[in-house]
Amino acid sequence: xxxxxxxxxxxxxxxxxxxxxxxxxxxxxxxxxxxxxxxxxxxxxxxxxxxxxxxxxxxxxxxxxxxxxxxxxxxxxxxxxxxxxxxxxxxxxxxxxxxxxxxxxxxxxxxxxxxxxxxxxxxxxxxxxxxxxxxxxxxxxxxxxxxxxxxxxxxxxxxxxxxxxxxxxxxxxxxxxxxxxxxxxxxxxxxxxxxxxxxxxxxxxxxxxxxxxxxxxxxxxxxxxxxxxxxxxxxxxxxxxxxxxxxxxxxxxxxxxxxxxxxxxxxxxxxxxxxxxxxxxxxxxxxxxxxxxxxxxxxxxxxxxxxxxxxxxxxxxxxxxxxxxxxxxxxxxxxxxxxxxxxxxxxxxxxxxxxxxxxxxxxxxxxxxxxxxxxxxxxxxxxxxxxxxxxxxxxxxxxxx
Numbered sequence: 297x298x299x300x301x302x303x304x305x306x307x308x309x310x311x312x313x314x315x316x317x318x319x320x321x322x323x324x325x326x327x328x329x330x331x332x333x334x335x336x337x338x339x340x341x342x343x344x345x346x347x348x349x350x351x352x353x354x355x356x357x358x359x360x361x362x363x364x365x366x367x368x369x370x371x372x373x374x375x376x377x378x379x380x381x382x383x384x385x386x387x388x389x390x391x392x393x394x395x396x397x398x399x400x401x402x403x404x405x406x407x408x409x410x411x412x413x414x415x416x417x418x419x420x421x422x423x424x425x426x427x428x429x430x431x432x433x434x435x436x437x438x439x440x441x442x443x444x445x446x447x448x449x450x451x452x453x454x455x456x457x458x459x460x461x462x463x464x465x466x467x468x469x470x471x472x473x474x475x476x477x478x479x480x481x482x483x484x485x486x487x488x489x490x491x492x493x494x495x496x497x498x499x500x501x502x503x504x505x506x507x508x509x510x511x512x513x514x515x516x517x518x519x520x521x522x523x524x525x526x527x528x529x530x531x532x533x534x535x536x537x538x539x540x541x542x543x544x545x546x547x548x549x550x551x552x553x554x555x556x557x558x559x560x561x562x563x564x565x566x567x568x569x570x571x572x573x574x575x576x577x578x579x580x581x582x583x584x585x586x587x588x589x590x591x592x593x594x595x596x597x598x599x600x601x602x603x604x605x606x607x608x609x610x611x612x613x614x615x616x617x618x619x620x621x622x623x624x625x626x627x628x629x630x631x632x633x634x635x636x637x638x639x640x641x642x643x644x645x646x647x648x649x650x651x652x653x654x655x656x657x658x659x660x661x662x663x664x665x666x667x668x669x670x671x672x673x674x675x676x677x678x679x680x681x682x683x684x685x686x687x688x689x690x691x692x693x694x695x696x697x
Contacts, residue, residue, distance in 0.1 A: 400455075412424065504527070
């Protein structure tokens with residue numbers, strides 16, 4: 297791709313998509329296309345086709361997804377598998393139908409088995425059962441990477457799937473129900489600190505910026521969703537915050553605090569993604585320099601003959617089975633959830649207590665990935681967790697102004 301190539305970034309307002317957009321801009325790629333959810337619903341097949349008909353992008357970054365933490369994954373299991381499957385199927389199929397040269401699909405390391413050997417290499421995919429609490433999301437992401445792999449093997453496309461570890465950074469989602477562990481924990485600790493300080497101006501500013509919902513029984517005993525903002529009374533705000541384990545100088549978090557997690561700064565993830573988009577091809581991953589002609593045969597002028605039946609489906613005995621072509625993206629470093637809470641407590645300046653509710657699920661106990669494939673392709677991370685937590689808290693406070 298050259299600097300004039302049209303690149304569609306799906307999810308360009310999200311945590312990773314916005315960072316990828318900015319990274320491409322910084323490298324001089326200015327012919328970028330983005331659509332908000334209100335402008336383009338990626339679960340709408342007809343709308344996605346119309347978009348590709350109109351825009352004809354040269355490359356696609358599929359960073360849009362329906363995401364959340366343990367609570368959201370448990371509550372919205374059907375949404376997690378259906379919404380993500382629809383988006384992936386629509387974008388990948390239309391990318392192929394419209395001759396997109398390069399596609400980068402972003403997945404998640406939750407694709408790996410619950411009890412996979414640590415650190416997890418790409419080859420442990422589908423070797424044993426998944427973690428139950430995020431099974432639907434994981435299955436959707438496995439399907440997405442397999443779509444990329446299968447299109448490459450059947451049609452000679454150049455679609456690459458990257459699997460990032462837990463991400464955090466600018467434009468993160470701090471919703472108390474649907475966010476990932478770090479932003480949710482950070483907001484809870486910050487709000488508990490503000491309650492103790494009696495800083496109601498700051499609490500109301502926070503609640504107005506990011507309203508909080510809770511389920512509550514009405515006068516007839518029926519459950520209803522109540523939305524609370526900074527305009528509500530102090531009693532109503534304290535009630536909804538307590539619903540999420542936030543009290544005066546005390547925070548209650550889910551699980552035991554013992555699971556180990558790896559975290560990657562979103563702008564590092566963006567840099568890795570753009571590095572792969574610009575410099576890595578499917579042929580580099582499977583070690584076949586001209587895999588398209590191997591799979592499909594060549595015409596007299598050397599171009600790929602996609603109508604050839606030679607080797608269709610990757611069934612070439614001399615090459616063996618080709619699978620697990622995705623790339624792990626992370627730091628290769630980990631810490632416990634309790635250690636993360638201690639780091640956030642120090643960063644926020646919280647003097648209260650953090651408790652863990654062991655009656656709630658922990659999720660997968662360890663999720664460290666092996667990043668040797670990524671390193672061999674020429675990229676390593678730059679931001680360490682201590683600096684990243686400080687940068688995230690600085691961004692969060694700035695977002696409230």
